Amino acid sequence: MRTIAEINDKIRTSQVVVWTVEELKARVQESSVEEVFKQVDVICTGTFEPMESSGAIINLGHTDPPIKIRQCWLDGVPAYAAFGAVDLYLGATAMADYGSTVDLSEIDNRQGNLLPERGGGHVIEDLIAGKEVQLRAIGQVTDCYPRASFDTTITRDTINQFYLYNPRNLYQNFIVGVNGGERSLYTYLGPLQPRLGNAVYSNPGAIAPLINDPDLALIGIGTRIFLGGGVGYIAWEGTQHFPLQKRLPNRTPIGPAATLALIGDAKQMTSQWVRGCYFNNYGPSLMLGVGIPLPVLSPKVIEHCAVKDEEIVAPVMDFAIPRRVRPTFGLVSYAQLKSGQITIDGKAVRVAPLASISLSRQVAEELKKWIEAGEFLLTEPVTSLPKDRAFIAQDLWGSRISLE
Known part of the structure; x- marks a missing residue:
């Protein structure tokens, strides 16, 4: 067993061993959870994807x-x-x-x-x-x-002040969008072509930060992170935080689950990792690079971080049905999604990600360099993130309106 204080001592004395989460997954395949635990102190995760529930506080x-x-x-x-x-x-x-x-x-x-x-x-x-x-x-x-x-x-x-405060970033998992209708749809996942012409997913799968800490055991309010090329922190649970989502035996959720509210000084950030974007006929958004270091405190951390794309699934949702609860074509693994093609009702459907897998890797690598150089210490969370938030919808209010 280790502590964050012990890991920080290693960072200060340039003795720390840091791997990206992809490096960790490869090492576990070659060795064992117990052996890998003895070798590594910090695992770096990262993502670069659209995060529209973001914004900046400015004092003029x-x-x-x-x-x-x-x-x-x-x-x-x-x-x-x-x-x-x-x-x-x-x-x-x-x-x-x-x-x-x-x-x-x-x-x-x-x-x-x-x-x-x-x-x-x-x-x-x-x-x-x-x-x-x-x-x-x-x-x-x-x-x-x-x-x-x-x-x-x-x-x-x-x-004066210019900092990002993002109410909802880093979905622990998300959905795959398709369009079973007869006309093109323009959504927060981008264009969806009719008659199952394409599929789009947004989460980077096995390298995603929260997939590798499925029970939020390593992070909490006050955790220091890589945010937009600068230092940021987990400020609170994110909006629509739903840790009670159904999960596989490996503890990964089968759909949208935990989320985080993030904060960080935008004056430290770089436009390499904070980019405006636009979804045709939907609206503007923000592409954001976020990296989370996971302290290796026990072998259980290695076990969770060893999860592979074949072992994580997401639901395929039909956006042609204009309802909050849409029909699903079932679950697909991220290995299937990253192959570029999935099969729906016997039809081959091409797939593309919204998240940049390449830039997600670069975020994790950049964070790794900071820690190895002694420029980034880990923090103890002030308190844990809630594990029992239910998801409340507004169906009752909508029913009242329709009755009137």
């Missing part, structure tokens, strides 16, 4: 005279302003609302990237990259905040 600093912002646009993308006078929250999926809020020619000349599909994720990426962003604000005039409006350009260096 006070103007002279002061303004109490109640409407605000950043490069034409609305930011939420109904709390502190110059505090903003810019959601990754906020959609550009140009209207009269932005001088289009100015932004075209300055950046050349103002497009109808531009959203909050793109503005966050630009701020992280050090680019200028046009800000227009409308204030509520009060005795202590007499200014009515404010127009300027900002960068990450001209604002």
Whole structure:
């Protein structure tokens, strides 16, 4: 048995042994759980995938005279302003609302990237990259905040706080989307072609961070992580956190399960690992790199991290049925998904991932380098993440509306 304190001592003295989770899986195949436990101290996991329940907290600093912002646009993308006078929250999926809020020619000349599909994720990426962003604000005039409006350009260096606070990231598992209908569908998984023309999955499978800690035994509130190329932390359980999802004997869930709320200083991050994206006819989002180090405290950690794509499944859901609970075509393994083709009702269906497997590997490798260089210590969680959250839907409220 080991402790996090012992592992941190090894990190400080450059004696720590760190492997990526793929390296760990290969070593277990060649040896045994018990032997591998004696060799490694930390296992690095990573993913790079769309995480639309993300956003940035921004504090602009006070103007002279002061303004109490109640409407605000950043490069034409609305930011939420109904709390502190110059505090903003810019959601990754906020959609550009140009209207009269932005001088289009100015932004075209300055950046050349103002497009109808531009959203909050793109503005966050630009701020992280050090680019200028046009800000227009409308204030509520009060005795202590007499200014009515404010127009300027900002960068990450001209604002106070700029940090990501993401209410829901890192689904422990997710679904596979298909379309059994007769017309193309445009979804949060991207385009789904009719008559089972394609299938899309988003979780990277056996290398995904939470798949390798299925019972959330190694992480908790306060765990230090790789977030967007900088240091971040697990802040809370994520929204729609559902650890009670049905599980296989190896403890991996058969569908969407645990989620995490994450926080980190965006001024430390890089646009390599935080990128705005757009799903055609659906909307903008954010591609985000997240890595979690798993301390090897016992052989059970190795046992869980040895899980293979053949041993993890996801449900195939038909988006042609416009309901919260959709019919399923059954479960498929991530080994089948990563082969590029699955079979549904006797038909071969081509498959593509939303997560970048290559960049997910790079996240894990980057985190490994930080730890080996003594630049990243592990943290003890302040408290555990809840294991008993039920999933509450709004069916009853919908029924009341329909009855009226």
